Amino acid sequence: MQTIFNELIDSYIDNKVGIATDFLSTSLASNLKSNLTSLLETNQLLSAGTGNDTEVVHNTLYRSDSIYWLDRKHNDPYENDFFDLIDRFVEHLNRTCYTGITGYEFHYAFYPSGSFYKKHLDQFRNNPSRQYSMIMYLNTNWTSADGGQLRIHNTDHKQDIIPTNGKSVFFKSSELEHEVLLTNRPRMSITGWLKVG
């Protein structure tokens, strides 16, 4: 596991965008995907807003995904496995990089065919607690023809990342603008933020 954590952290240090292709094991990814599928089938997903708790705007011209927050209180074995993995990652990150992360939040995200999330920054202007953005993908057999790439807007170049199964992407929430390009297939992921304060 340490090797995979270092793969994510080292590529972050080198390129401002960390990528680890097998951050989630195949079995954990498939179990989390089953959870998300059943949330979808039982209409438990909420249309995603933008902005923080006091100022949430539901604008489907800006983003058209639906979400559901993970929580240890659900007593779901796979959500708990996921949080155990994140706890180990945060402990490793704090120990090796002195990041001082004290909390986190993660939600499932479902992007139906034809959906997207326009260019944005993840850190809210009136709340700087989100330090690092972290996304994990749950899509098997994804090709670039399926669309739905995560596009990172670096100052001098754009980087497109294919949302393939088990991959994690990690970057600083206040720094990098990014967007989800139009997806031609239903696209599933878990997105979250490592926080301070």
Ligand SMILES: O=C(O)CCC(=O)C(=O)O
């Ligand atoms: O799913 C992705 O690739 C990125 C999602 C995102 O930018 C967000 O939820 O803030």
Ligand SMILES: [Fe+2]
């Ligand atoms: Fe984002």
